[in-house]
Every structure is written in structure tokens, then in C-alpha cells.
Amino acid sequence: MSVTFSIGADLFPLLAGVLAAVTCGLLGNFLVLRRLSLMGDAISHSVLPGLVIAFLVTATRGPVAMFVGAAAAGVATVVLVEVVKKLGRVESGAAMGVVFSVLFALGVLLIERAAVRHVDLDADCVLHGQLEHLAWYGAPASTAGLWDAATIDAVPRQVWVLLIACALAAAFVTALFKELRLAAFDPGLSTALGFNATALHYALMIFVAGATVASFEAVGSILVIAMLVCPAATARLLTDRLRPQILVSVGAAIGAAVLGYAGAVLVPAAFGKEAVNAAGSMTVAAGLLLAVAALASPSHGVVARWIRQRRLARQMHREHLLATLYRLRERDEASASAERIEAVARGAAAPGVVRAERLAGRVRRDAGGDLSLTASGRDAAAEIVARHRLWESYLVDQAGLAPDHVHAPAEQLEHLPMRPPRRAGETDPHGRPIPTTDGASGEHDRADR
Numbered sequence: 001m002s003v004t005f006s007i008g009a010d011l012f013p014l015l016a017g018v019l020a021a022v023t024c025g026l027l028g029n030f031l032v033l034r035r036l037s038l039m040g041d042a043i044s045h046s047v048l049p050g051l052v053i054a055f056l057v058t059a060t061r062g063p064v065a066m067f068v069g070a071a072a073a074g075v076a077t078v079v080l081v082e083v084v085k086k087l088g089r090v091e092s093g094a095a096m097g098v099v100f101s102v103l104f105a106l107g108v109l110l111i112e113r114a115a116v117r118h119v120d121l122d123a124d125c126v127l128h129g130q131l132e133h134l135a136w137y138g139a140p141a142s143t144a145g146l147w148d149a150a151t152i153d154a155v156p157r158q159v160w161v162l163l164i165a166c167a168l169a170a171a172f173v174t175a176l177f178k179e180l181r182l183a184a185f186d187p188g189l190s191t192a193l194g195f196n197a198t199a200l201h202y203a204l205m206i207f208v209a210g211a212t213v214a215s216f217e218a219v220g221s222i223l224v225i226a227m228l229v230c231p232a233a234t235a236r237l238l239t240d241r242l243r244p245q246i247l248v249s250v251g252a253a254i255g256a257a258v259l260g261y262a263g264a265v266l267v268p269a270a271f272g273k274e275a276v277n278a279a280g281s282m283t284v285a286a287g288l289l290l291a292v293a294a295l296a297s298p299s300h301g302v303v304a305r306w307i308r309q310r311r312l313a314r315q316m317h318r319e320h321l322l323a324t325l326y327r328l329r330e331r332d333e334a335s336a337s338a339e340r341i342e343a344v345a346r347g348a349a350a351p352g353v354v355r356a357e358r359l360a361g362r363v364r365r366d367a368g369g370d371l372s373l374t375a376s377g378r379d380a381a382a383e384i385v386a387r388h389r390l391w392e393s394y395l396v397d398q399a400g401l402a403p404d405h406v407h408a409p410a411e412q413l414e415h416l417p418m419r420p421p422r423r424a425g426e427t428d429p430h431g432r433p434i435p436t437t438d439g440a441s442g443e444h445d446r447a448d449r
Contacts, residue, residue: 010261012159017223017257017282019162020215023169024227025253027208029246032232033184038093039081040228042100043205044212044221046077048107051213056110066213074209075202077103158218165214172207173246180204181242223279227253230286237290237297252289260285316415318357319384320348323414325363325373326381326435335370382435388414389428389435396429403429 024040031040047070054069055061077099085095173180179200183190187197208228215224235248260282268276295302324345328336338349347353354371357363362377373381391410395401398420401409406429427433 010265012156013278014258014261016156016159016162016218017261017278018254019159019166020211020219020223021227021231021253021257021282021286022250023162023166023211024215024224025231025249026166026169026173026246027204027211028228028232029173029235029242029249030180030184030204031208031228032236033242036092037229037233038096039078039205040208040212041225042081042096043074043077043208044224044228045100046103046107047073047209047212047216048221049073049103049110050076050107050209051216052107052110067210070209070213071206073103074205074212078202078205161214162218165211169207169211172203176200176203177243184242219279219282223283226283226286227256230290231256234286234290234293237293237300240299252286256286256289257282259289314353314356317347317350317353319415320345321353321357321371322362322373322377322381323384323388324348325371326378326385329373329378335366335372337370341371384414386422386435387416387419389432390420390422390426392428392430393426393434394420 028037028040031037050069050071050073051066052069054065054072057069058065080099080103081092081095084090084098085092088095090098179190179195182193182195183197183200187201190197190200211228212221212224231249231252232245234252235245238248239245261278263285264276264278264281267281268274293301296304298304321341324341325336328340328344333340338354341349349371354363354365357377358365362374362380363371364374365371388410391413392403392406395406395409396403422434
């Protein structure tokens with residue numbers, strides 16, 4: 001079954017989805033940075049009573065009335081969250097959960113009971129949106145006459161509203177980028193420098209509320225919630241700098257919208273089914289992009305962390321091998337079997353570890369299979385043992401630990417590239433000589449662990 005892109009059926013729904021995703025993705029960066037991701041969820045739910053009350057007061061669904069009602073509800077949500085958090089002495093997540101649950105329930109109750117069900121303002125519209133209803137019925141058959149046909153009247157009102165919301169959000173983030181960044185990372189410093197962090201917080205919440213109401217009719221609250229969090233969280237996993245994060249989040253929002261819209265049509269068509277809800281499919285795509293970033297991010301991804309941990313564990317085993325051979329050499333054991341080394345340091349004589357050290361030229365194997373240090377291996381091992389014994393001295397002298405309690409923590413600290421300063425003639429807490437960097441360790445200490 002062949003499915004192609006249709007200008008009339010797909011252009012404006014796709015454009016509306018992209019604009020909503022970009023608008024929410026831009027603002028969501030600062031919610032994620034301030035650990036207020038749930039605030040987007042709270043506002044997207046709690047603006048519902050604001051919309052209903054605005055309609056009841058003005059008897060119109062005009063954009064201005066809806067925006068004012070949503071903004072008022074958004075500000076009320078932020079204020080109520082702060083009140084509940086302070087008076088109830090609960091953390092922010094619990095306060096937001098309580099407030100948005102109550103306000104959303106109030107909005108649903110008003111829809112059901114306040115004689116507004118006869119207008120296009122119902123729970124299904126609020127949750128799922130109406131992207132599929134934005135079809136361009138007078139669209140040209142080909143792109144040849146697209147610009148002539150694309151008059152102002154041909155563009156659906158929802159697209160214009162989203163375009164204005166996206167432009168305002170971009171202008172807000174661009175104009176106040178420095179202030180928003182400072183308030184996100186250090187509100188106290190921001191206020192001290194003359195940028196009122198509280199005012200910036202409320203301004204951000206008003207824009208989030210505006211983006212939410214602008215997106216309600218077209219894409220619904222489900223996509224709004226996802227796009228306020230997923231693109232920003234995806235970008236946060238891929239970069240540690242705010243400016244690139246914002247750019248990546250915009251790219252992730254556009255990618256999620258396009259992939260989700262295509263998936264809503266193409267995937268069901270491949271199984272002979274009708275298209276599914278486009279806003280829901282975009283939400284799934286945003287979640288999939290976040291999952292891919294969580295797995296494959298080169299800095300914060302699960303795979304990268306697993307590789308780093310494996311590499312670190314391997315490096316620790318290699319250093320344990322060198323340190324064990326050095327300590328055995330101090331005990332007049334010039335070489336040792338793999339079994340002997342494993343008895344002292346588990347994992348240090350694994351085949352891969354021994355092979356790596358032999359290739360590095362720090363360990364050799366004799367005809368009998370025993371292992372011993374080369375000249376370069378003795379120097380490297382002396383540095384490791386020196387760090388271990390210096391850390392033992394530091395932990396006893398500076399941290400006040402007992403000498404028989406410092407070996408285990410020092411065994412972890414010895415792998416750090418730094419070491420405490422040493423004094424001339426210093427020995428470790430057990431009286432053992434601390435090697436010099438050239439591998440000369442002084443007299444052997446048969447009590448070395």
C-alpha cells in the first residue's frame with residue numbers, strides 16, 4: 001500500500017505539530033534545568049479551568065480570552081504550588097501534583113456541569129487535539145501553484161496562533177537568555193545582580209501557559225506535556241552547555257514532530273490499518289528519541305557509562321597486578337604465578353589484564369609461566385604503591401582514622417592521578433618505606449599487605 005505526502009491533508013497538520021513542538025521545546029529547557037519538569041505537566045492540566053472560566057465570562061473562544069484565562073490559571077498554579085510547598089512543608093513535586101490534580105479536576109467538572117459542552121471545548125479536544133481537522137481543502141494538486149494558493153485565509157487559525165506563540169517564545173528566550181540562564185543556575189545571584197529571579201520565574205510560567213493554550217486546540221495537552229520535557233531532556237543528555245542544548249532541543253522537537261506524524265500514517269498503513277492520532281504518535285516519537293539519547297549519549301548514556309566503568313575496572317585490575325608484583329618483590333618473591341597473584345588481588349591476574357600489561361612492556365612471563373616486573377613495570381608499580389602508602393599516611397594524620405582502617409580506602413584512592421604531598425624519610429602508618437618515583441623503595445618490609 002503506497003502512502004505519500006499530501007499538501008492538502010498533511011501540510012498544515014504537520015506544520016502545527018512542528019510549531020507546537022518547537023515552542024514547548026524552547027521553554028522546556030529552563031523547566032528541566034530548574035528541576036521543574038512537572039511544572040509543565042501541572043500548568044498544561046491546570047489551565048483547563050482557566051479556559052473554561054474565560055469562556056463563561058466572555059462567551060467566546062477567541063485567542064485573547066483563552067490566553068488571558070490560561071495565563072491567569074498558570075500564574076495561579078505557580079502561586080498555589082509555592083503556598084502548598086511552604087505551608088505544607090512538602091517538596092516541589094508533591095506540591096505540584098496536588099495543585100494540578102485539583103485544578104484539572106475542577107476544569108473537567110466545569111466542562112461537564114457549566115453548560116459548555118455545546119461548544120468545541122471538551123476533554124477529548126483538550127487531551128488529544130485536532131491535528132487531523134486542519135486539512136487544507138483548497139490546496140493545489142502539486143507544489144507548482146502552492147504560493148499562489150497559500151493566502152492568509154487559507155492558513156487555519158490554529159496555525160497562526162501557534163506561529164505567533166513560537167515567535168514570542170523564541171523572542172523571549174533570545175532577549176532574556178542571559179537572565180534566564182543565570183536565574184536557572186543561581187536564583188540568589190541573579191537577584192543580587194539586579195535580575196529578579198522571581199519575576200523571571202513568573203514570566204517563564206506565563207509563556208509556558210501561553211504555549212500550552214496555543215497548542216491545546218491543535219495538538220492537545222498530551223503532546224504539550226511531552227514536548228515541554230522530552231526535547232530538553234534529550235538535549236541535556238547530549239550536551240553540557242546551555243546554548244547548544246537549546247539548539248539541540250529545537251532539532252529534537254522538529255524531529256519528533258516529523259517522525260511522529262510520518263509514523264502515524266506510515267506504520268498503520270504498513271499493516272493495512274487506518275492512521276492513528278498524530279499528536280499521540282509525535283509523543284511516542286519524542287519518547288523514543290529520549291530513550292535513544294539515554295542509551296547512546298557519548299557522555300551521559302547508559303552504553304557510554306558502561307564502557308567507562310569497564311575501562312576503569314580493567315585499569316584498576318592492571319594497576320593491582322603491578323602493585324601486587326611489586327609488594328611480592330618486596331617480600332623477596334621476584335616472580336609469582338597467576339594463582340599466587342589472584343590469592344592476593346582478585347582479578348589482577350585475569351588473562352586479558354596480563355596480556356595488556358605484557359603488551360605494554362611492564363610485565364614478563366618466564367618459561368615456567370610465572371610473572372615478574374620489567375624495569376618500566378617497577379617504576380609504574382612504585383608510583384602506585386607510593387600513592388597507596390601516602391594516602392594511608394594522609395588518612396591517619398589528617399582524617400584521624402586508625403592505621404588498621406586505612407588500607408581499603410587507600411586502595412581506592414591509589415587509582416587517582418593525584419597524591420598527597422610527601423615528607424623526606426616518611427613511612428606509611430605501618431612503618432613501610434614509601435617508594436620513590438624511580439622504583440627504589442628502600443629496605444623490604446615483609447609485613448606489607
